[in-house]
Amino acid sequence: MTAWEPVIGLEIHVQLDTRTKMFCGCELSFGKPPNTRTCPVCLGLPGTLPVVNAQAVHYGLMMGLALGCEIAPRSIFHRKNYFYPDQAKNYQISQYDIPLCSGGRLGDVRLHRIHLEEDAAKLVHIGESGRIHGSDASIVDYNRGGTPLCEIVTEPDIHSAEQAREWLNLLRVTLRQLGVSDVNMEEGSLRCDANVSVRPAGSSELGTKTELKNMNSFRFLERGIKAEIERQVALLEAGEPVVQETLHFDPSSGRLSSLRSKEEAHDYRYFPEPDLVPLAPTDAMLAAARAALPELPAERAARYERDWGLSVDAARLLAYEPRWGDYFEAVAGDLADGRAAANWVEQLRARIGAESDPAASRVSPRALAQLVALVGSKRVNAGAARRVLDRLVADGGEPGAIVEREGLGSIDGGDELAGIVAAAIAANAGAAEKVRGGNDKAMGPIVGFVMRETKGRADGGEVGRLIREQLGL
Amino acid sequence: MSEALSLSAAAAAAGVRAGELDPAELWHGFRTRAAGDDCNAFVWVAPDGEPPAIERDAPLAGVPVAVKDLFCTKGVPSQAGSRILAGYRPPYDATSVERLNAAGAPLLAKTNQDEFAMGSSTENSAYGPTLNPWDRARVPGGSSGGSAAAVAAGSAPWAIGTDTGGSIRQPAALCGIVGLKPTYGAISRYGMIAFASSLDQAGPLTRDVTDAALLLGAMVGKDPCDSTSVGLPEPVRLPSRSDLRGVRLGVPEELTGEGIEPGVLASFDATLDVARELGATVEPCRLPHAPHALSAYYLIAPAEASSNLARYDGVRYGFRADGARDLLHMYTETREHGFGAEVKRRIMLGTYALSSGYYDAYYGRAQKVRTRISEDFKAAWERFDFIATPTAPSVAFELGAKTADPLAMYLNDFCTVPMSLAGIPGISIPSGLSEGLPVGFQLAGPAFSENALLDAAYAVEGAIGFDAAPWRRAA
Numbered sequence: 001m002t003a004w005e006p007v008i009g010l011e012i013h014v015q016l017d018t019r020t021k022m023f024c025g026c027e028l029s030f031g032k033p034p035n036t037r038t039c040p041v042c043l044g045l046p047g048t049l050p051v052v053n054a055q056a057v058h059y060g061l062m063m064g065l066a067l068g069c070e071i072a073p074r075s076i077f078h079r080k081n082y083f084y085p086d087q088a089k090n091y092q093i094s095q096y097d098i099p100l101c102s103g104g105r106l107g108d109v110r111l112h113r114i115h116l117e118e119d120a121a122k123l124v125h126i127g128e129s130g131r132i133h134g135s136d137a138s139i140v141d142y143n144r145g146g147t148p149l150c151e152i153v154t155e156p157d158i159h160s161a162e163q164a165r166e167w168l169n170l171l172r173v174t175l176r177q178l179g180v181s182d183v184n185m186e187e188g189s190l191r192c193d194a195n196v197s198v199r200p201a202g203s204s205e206l207g208t209k210t211e212l213k214n215m216n217s218f219r220f221l222e223r224g225i226k227a228e229i230e231r232q233v234a235l236l237e238a239g240e241p242v243v244q245e246t247l248h249f250d251p252s253s254g255r256l257s258s259l260r261s262k263e264e265a266h267d268y269r270y271f272p273e274p275d276l277v278p279l280a281p282t283d284a285m286l287a288a289a290r291a292a293l294p295e296l297p298a299e300r301a302a303r304y305e306r307d308w309g310l311s312v313d314a315a316r317l318l319a320y321e322p323r324w325g326d327y328f329e330a331v332a333g334d335l336a337d338g339r340a341a342a343n344w345v346e347q348l349r350a351r352i353g354a355e356s357d358p359a360a361s362r363v364s365p366r367a368l369a370q371l372v373a374l375v376g377s378k379r380v381n382a383g384a385a386r387r388v389l390d391r392l393v394a395d396g397g398e399p400g401a402i403v404e405r406e407g408l409g410s411i412d413g414g415d416e417l418a419g420i421v422a423a424a425i426a427a428n429a430g431a432a433e434k435v436r437g438g439n440d441k442a443m444g445p446i447v448g449f450v451m452r453e454t455k456g457r458a459d460g461g462e463v464g465r466l467i468r469e470q471l472g473l
Numbered sequence: 474m475s476e477a478l479s480l481s482a483a484a485a486a487a488g489v490r491a492g493e494l495d496p497a498e499l500w501h502g503f504r505t506r507a508a509g510d511d512c513n514a515f516v517w518v519a520p521d522g523e524p525p526a527i528e529r530d531a532p533l534a535g536v537p538v539a540v541k542d543l544f545c546t547k548g549v550p551s552q553a554g555s556r557i558l559a560g561y562r563p564p565y566d567a568t569s570v571e572r573l574n575a576a577g578a579p580l581l582a583k584t585n586q587d588e589f590a591m592g593s594s595t596e597n598s599a600y601g602p603t604l605n606p607w608d609r610a611r612v613p614g615g616s617s618g619g620s621a622a623a624v625a626a627g628s629a630p631w632a633i634g635t636d637t638g639g640s641i642r643q644p645a646a647l648c649g650i651v652g653l654k655p656t657y658g659a660i661s662r663y664g665m666i667a668f669a670s671s672l673d674q675a676g677p678l679t680r681d682v683t684d685a686a687l688l689l690g691a692m693v694g695k696d697p698c699d700s701t702s703v704g705l706p707e708p709v710r711l712p713s714r715s716d717l718r719g720v721r722l723g724v725p726e727e728l729t730g731e732g733i734e735p736g737v738l739a740s741f742d743a744t745l746d747v748a749r750e751l752g753a754t755v756e757p758c759r760l761p762h763a764p765h766a767l768s769a770y771y772l773i774a775p776a777e778a779s780s781n782l783a784r785y786d787g788v789r790y791g792f793r794a795d796g797a798r799d800l801l802h803m804y805t806e807t808r809e810h811g812f813g814a815e816v817k818r819r820i821m822l823g824t825y826a827l828s829s830g831y832y833d834a835y836y837g838r839a840q841k842v843r844t845r846i847s848e849d850f851k852a853a854w855e856r857f858d859f860i861a862t863p864t865a866p867s868v869a870f871e872l873g874a875k876t877a878d879p880l881a882m883y884l885n886d887f888c889t890v891p892m893s894l895a896g897i898p899g900i901s902i903p904s905g906l907s908e909g910l911p912v913g914f915q916l917a918g919p920a921f922s923e924n925a926l927l928d929a930a931y932a933v934e935g936a937i938g939f940d941a942a943p944w945r946r947a948a
Contacts (some may be wrong), residue, residue, distance in 0.1 A: 040563070043789060045565075046553070047543075047664040049698060049701075050700075051698060051699075091783060138800070269832075271777075274701075275699075275700065
């Protein structure tokens, strides 16, 4: 039985969140009435010429700098020629042999290149087939045509469907933090194709790859890649070859179907776009892009691990969601115990939902910090603190006042608690005997008695100390 | 009235500004002549009626202009001589048209041309050939043949055209007028229906060099809508030079020998003598790669055209073939019937040159030749101020004489294509007659040398005193 290693590379298209289109002054739109965001340039009318969108270049440079790419001193736009109504000019202006950015890395995946291009128009095919062949009519909405796109191509550094999904999420949160795109897979501002092959584990040669398209959610991406790995392994184990082809993922069936075979491969007749001059970023453009870079999620997570001692998972949970990261930092502030702060922010997150904006909740960072401090100084125990948090979520307010009002303060080691502990030992003689015999776990019923009597306000550690003291241990 | 119509455009503009000429009369006079044109120079003439409002103080002072069909003119047919754009009226004005209007030159008419500027005789027009006013059995040259014929016939005071490999200079030569192709990038290409983007350049076709300078000055400038436009480093001056003292003229062996008609060469040599008399030194020079220019041009221009013309597919505007079975069939039928033979020939040539596996051998190599040609000129500028050649190898030929032989037709651009590939300015002025037909003399200079080039051409023009144009006879 051979062990197989999947080898996966991703090709991601991201719609840039600029004000206007890539080569004309039309405003970007989503969901506007068809063909209302068009002009002579993006309709490809005779005589019109493209002009490169400076903001799209700025975003491209930001991405390149943030991801450690090499920025080309002079990159070139090319024409990719093909006849189809989704391109008004019957060619797409893209970058070919000299992209804006080369190399780079995000997390554990190396990047091959990043380039700029224009999006295609949207086609709707009227009729049963839903495809252009056999449709009664096809209508074109040029609103999307010319939207700035950036294509990111990775090296084949990914080795499982799960890793592909996780890495794409890292890319998504990174681009969102950069502010260059909405990165919404469902709305199509983030699109991902995958090149998948498998090889015997330990081999350094690449197997024949297939290209997977139309995986328009993170779940489908993972499912599609998983299905394709299984299909390829089954073929290879049966001694059959994998055929290089493009596969279309059908979310409803989870199946992959062949989109086009190599015989129909286009000859795009790429050549340098003569209507544009080479793109040569100036020092000022590079400095502006550098100055616009925020702290990125991966850096932020590393900082949380380093400075606050958070676990990898806790750090990512907060760092990948900027709103929660910001909130966490406001809570942690001067607190000595960042892990406790993270723990209580996660408690809040579980209560109000990850999608909510904590800054808009009734729980101010200051109030949550006070609660963390109360727990830390043992003036409130964990159980009582959770009830305080419930109150804060519902009504807001000051944790100290809630503790006071609801009588949730810890009963510290005074005579009152000693008396209750004595009563608990008396009521659980059997358990007490076992504890005396060295079985610490038998302490449970005694502690439970104390907690019932004190309505959970006693500090667990103090109760344990008193039990042992009274049992002469 | 006919006296006013006989003035040069610059003189007419001066007359309007001085209050001596009524711009409305000028407008009606030329409009009537254009409407009565018998050379098929026009594909559209402004309707009769109120003349457009003009400002007397504007630089062009109401002297109307004829515009090659391929310039987009808002609401006015702009068909680039092609059936595939039959009836197409753009929603916007080309930048150069807008600038001419702003400078006070209203649109008089749209002029006939070879389809998508592909041709040297204006016979490749879907709207019929244009005739040469000197001899109506002959071609006016092309592709801006309508503009050249209109100016030569006196039915337009001046005109604009475009030059990709000689399309302003060669028809100017064959019609006995002045034609200037500026430095690539001097004038915006926005709104010019593209043939070959890296070569196309607009320019004036005029009765004399002064008119060319005046019209050029109104058109040049960087345009935010055209990334490849740069304008000129200094304003265009009206030429004033009367001698050529200290001017060094280079005469390239490669462009003045074999293939040039004896009558054309004789006129060329006589013009060089005129230049010497004006004080110029005239010496032979070498442009070693110039003989390869035509081959490189016929790979680069069709390659770009094959892509530029892909948008004419029947989907959004212009002609669409009826009865198509499916999308592919609609494309092929529309393009089969919408394009003429020469356009289809060049689309096929260009598509082939860009094909995977052939790109390096054809398009790639042609670009290398183009670089060499530029370097040849740069080397020449170390010894010479200008290069002089005949503009075209022959005088106007008879209609139909070369339509069956594309290569013979392509050779018309033998002397003009090298400058196009190098992106440098070239001007053609009439140097005399051969067999009763005009001959063109071409001067070319370094990039952005328009002012000096116009001055030199003006001096030669003054010394030659060419005064045989049909419009002068009409007057």
